[in-house]
Amino acid sequence: MTTKPITVALLGSGVVGTAVARELTRNAADFEARVGAPVQIVGALVRDASKDRSETGLPADVFTTDAEGLVERADIVVELMGGTEPAKSLITKALENGASVVTANKALLGEAGPELYQLAMEHGVDLSYEAAVAGAIPLIRPLRESLAGDEVTKVLGIVNGTTNFILDKMDRTGANLEDVLAEAQSLGYAEADPTADVEGHDAQAKAAILASLAFHTRVRTSDVHCEGIMGLTAEDIKAARRAGCVIKLLAIAEKVERDGADGGPGVNVRVHPVLLARSHPLATVREAFNAVFVETKLAGELMFYGRGAGGDPTASAVLGDIVHAARHRVSGSHGAGESAYANLPILPIGESLTRYVVRVEVADEPGVLGRVTSAFGDQGVSIESMRQGVRRSEDGLASLTFMTHEAPESALATTVDTIKKLPDVTSVTSVLRAEGI
Amino acid sequence: MTTKPITVALLGSGVVGTAVARELTRNAADFEARVGAPVQIVGALVRDASKDRSETGLPADVFTTDAEGLVERADIVVELMGGTEPAKSLITKALENGASVVTANKALLGEAGPELYQLAMEHGVDLSYEAAVAGAIPLIRPLRESLAGDEVTKVLGIVNGTTNFILDKMDRTGANLEDVLAEAQSLGYAEADPTADVEGHDAQAKAAILASLAFHTRVRTSDVHCEGIMGLTAEDIKAARRAGCVIKLLAIAEKVERDGADGGPGVNVRVHPVLLARSHPLATVREAFNAVFVETKLAGELMFYGRGAGGDPTASAVLGDIVHAARHRVSGSHGAGESAYANLPILPIGESLTRYVVRVEVADEPGVLGRVTSAFGDQGVSIESMRQGVRRSEDGLASLTFMTHEAPESALATTVDTIKKLPDVTSVTSVLRAEGI
Known part of the structure; x- marks a missing residue:
């Protein structure tokens, strides 16, 4: 074939960049056959151009420290730097120059995705980001293209491997979070500073990206309600296990039909731990694997x-x-752009409807059950079931577990505040949202 | 928007065609926003044009009995007739006229896919068939596009809902195949003539389509070794259950690296019942659901x-x-075509390497175990484990279950033939291939 090569610039030469370079070099003939033209790496951004990088199979003069110059001389710019800057400026420059961009940068897309998608459309080029959510799992293209004739109503995903590793290990061993986190760090599943994972921020950005695609609406990371896993105790996990459940950190995006004056559907996007029936397909997702239910x-x-x-x-x-x-x-075209035509309102977290499991520790005195039950009823939160734990006679305390029907987050929050102040209530031990139970 | 409408012709107005027409009509504004132009049904092929079809929301004059005329006047021809003719002639004519074609016709694609893909490429139009394999599951596009930079080594799929419903029901109730098949027929999960499903022919065509895509090689239905489920007994299912396994009908496509003079990889494609560990993700696929492991x-x-x-x-x-x-x-382009550049040889079934579970009924006499074991060894089939069932003292018979290491199909077949002829061997009760055990 004598077709003009398609040129590629790699921004970032870490573990992913190195693997990309290795494959494009080693399987050059396959890529040429699949594309219809040779695919050639013309530059790779590095911090130190003198380091030995022979394992990539690329000639030494490909490596450069000049990012600005690099994005001007490739058909496809692959951004693997992470973070918002200088990634955003470089991607913007590449798109404006008419290059197509491939990125794995969920933080940037969660924050500035809408502007960048718009820019790509204006310049008639591709902006693709399959790697930004759920790594290897083909998910972005199925949502954007395969389901383009359908209507997505809900996305429920395990999109952070670190927290899934931790919760799965706690479930299987009964260990507490701190010990499992330390193990995850020593195995390389968690970073030295695990904040982005355990506080849910990584999942939060991914939730925004998924919700935008699923509902044809602009959703940014800051629109996503986010709670991490640090509040979970070994006892929470064990209590879930006794109830035939498992706790997972989920990214949830829902299209909600609303009655009343406002009318029209809205979008609800959130990240938080969820009590999930063990029979739910997501409950079986082990270790650092990801899975997304649509x-x-x-x-x-x-x-x-x-x-x-x-x-x-x-x-x-x-x-x-x-x-x-x-x-x-090669064909002089580009793929489907992002559409945000639906432009649905993002609903406040207080309006989201969920079922809850609330555990309360009370002094075992007459009347206490009635008072706690009334606190639910006063907010219109309907109780589906109540279970009383084994009484600890030595301290006179009893544990009550309530499962509610679907209720608004705000009504539940008020209920919990009220219960905390009731006489004979020692503590609200845990409040968990439930799915598929 | 004043863009010229994209015109659609529907060949086939059964349950799928009716749903497609209903959605395109009811959600016309959504489709227009997603496509960038109105999508308009200009004709729907029916057997009887006078029948009431108001539920589709289409004007009565859209319905026609003139298939030949219809394919000449649409941008996109949607073929939902099934079968090879007249579907093949109509699709050929549409592609030659420069129309894009969408089809759900696995039988036709399994037989004549390669010619039709070629024709679509020559005319610069799309030939898409996401619905032909695993219904609603986005699978064709992920294989063709998302994994276009990776190398697929194996595809393992539950791609026939009827047989999965039957095997799942047998597993959960212990019933025999004939009874469950009758129930499946009464529930509409199996057709009056269930041959295409239970003999594996439906899965066979899908296996050919998946293997072609996965390995960039032309694989036709006739290249796929096929065994159905009619030979399975309630006892087979129960024995699997006792061993912590489940039996599923799988479509399997493997890329096999071969040593020796021939060298180079080959492709092995087959459909048959498989003994699967209950912990394998495919084992949990219930009822008429489909799932594909890649x-x-x-x-x-x-x-x-x-x-x-x-x-x-x-x-x-x-x-x-x-x-x-x-x-x-709208953009004047078309998507990725099929590539068959790898052109790998299709290996004979005898060369496929699998692990087997063989159950043999023998007279409980000295020496019989040694003779059966030698029959495996003589063919180079290595035994991983042997389990002897409870002896039935009344008839003096014992049941032996052998699990082999990976062995070629041909060596196993010869072994089974030899065992059948051994003195003191009453019968070879079952021979099953195993995966993930």
């Missing part, structure tokens, strides 16, 4: 499962996007 | 799960393809 009007329930992180899995997603963009460069 | 070099293990049949789920996949083709018509 409910649609026509297709019904769909699930996508696979590895959410790691050099090779992430490279698989990035390479798929490179082939996609390269095929379009 | 192993790749970089991404590792991926799974896709959802509804494999039904009017609305199939319509979801067809509508996604219509939007895909319509977007390309």
Whole structure:
């Protein structure tokens, strides 16, 4: 074939960038056959251009420290730096120059995705980001293209491998969070500063990206209600286990039909721990794996499962996007853009409807059960079931577990505040949202 | 928007066609926003044009009995007739006229896919078929596009809902196949003539389509070794259950690296019942659901799960393809074609390597175990474990269950033939291939 090569610039030469470079070099003939033209790396951004990088199979003069110059001389710019700057400026420059962009940068997309999608459309180029959510799992393209004729109503995803590893391990061993987190750090599943994972911020950005795609609406990271896993105790996990459940950190995006004056549907996006029936398909997702459950009007329930992180899995997603963009460069076209035409309102978290499991510790005195039950009723929160734990006779305390019907977050919050102040109530031990129970 | 409408012709107005027409009509504004132009049904092929079809929301003059005329006057021809003719002639004519084609016709694609893909590429139009395999599950596009930069090594799929319903029911109730099949027929999960499902022919065509895509090689239905489920007894299912396993009918496509003179990889594609560990993700697929497990070099293990049949789920996949083709018509481009560049040889079934579970009934006489064991050894089939069932003292018979290491199909077949002829061997009760055990 004598077709003009499609040129690629790599911004970032970490574990993913190295895997991408290795595959494009080693399997050059396959990529040429699949694209219809050779795919050639013309530059890779590094911090130190003198370091030995022979394992990539690239000639030494490909490596450069000049990011600005690099984005001007490639058909496809692959951004693997992470963080918002200088990634945003470089991607903006690349798109304005008419290059297609492939990125794995969820933080940037969660914050500035809408502007960047718009810019890509204006310049008639591709902006692809399969690797930004759930690593190797084909999810962005199915949502954007395969389900383009259907109506997504709910997305429920385990999109952070670190927290899933921790919660799965706590479930299987009964250990407490601090010990498992330390183990996850020593195994490389959690970073030295695990904040972004355990506080849910990583999942929060991914939830925004998924919700935007699923509902054709602009959702930013800051629109997503977020709670992490640090408040979970070994006792929470054990109590879940006794109830035939498991606790998972989920990214949840729902399209909600609203009655009344406001009318019209809205979007509810949140990240928090969820009590999940052990029979739910997401409950079986082990270790650092990711899985995303999608409910649609026509297709019904769909699930996508696979590895959410790691050099090779992430490279698989990035390479798929490179082939996609390269095929379009060869045919002089570009893929479907993002659509935000639906422009649905983002609902406040207080309006979200969920079922709750509330555990309360009370002094075992007459009348206390009635007072706690009334606190639910006063806010219109309907109780589905109540279970009283074994009484600890030595301290005269009893544990009550309430499962509610669907109730608004705000009504539940008021209920919990009221219960905390009741006489004979020692503490509200835990409040968990439930799915599929 | 004043853009020229994209015109659609529907060939087939059954349950899927009706759902497609209903959605395109009812959600016309959504489709217009997603495509960038109105999507308009200009004709629907029916057997009887006078029948009342007001539920589709289409004007009565859209319905026609003139198939030949219809394919000449649409941008996108949607073929939902099934069978090879006249579907093949009509699709050929549409592609030659420069129309894009969306089809759910696995029988036709399994037989004549390669010619039709070629024809679509020559005419620069899309030929999409997401609905042909695993119904609503986005699978074709992920294989063709998302994994285009990776190397698929194995596909393992539950792609026939009827047989999965039957095997799942047998597993959960202990009933025999004939009774469950009758129930499946009365529930509408199996057809009056269930041959295509229970003999594996439906899965066989789907296996050919998946293998072609996964390995960039032309695989036809006739290249796929096929065994159905009619030979399975309630006792087989119960024995599997006792061993912590479940039996599923799987479509399996593998890329096999071969040593020796021939060298180079080959492709092995087959459909048959498989003994699967209950912990394998595919083992949990219940009722008429479908799921496909994909192993790749970089991404590792991926799974896709959802509804494999039904009017609305199939319509979801067809509508996604219509939007895909319509977007390309608007932008004057077309999507990635099929590539068959790898052109790998299809290996004979005798060369496929699998682990087997063989149950043998023998007279409980000295020496019989040694003779049976030698029959395996003589063919180079290595035994991993042997279990002797409870002796039935009344008839002096014993049941032996052998699990082998990976062995070629041909060596195992010879072993079984030898064992059948041994003195003191009453019968070879069952021979099952195993995965993930």
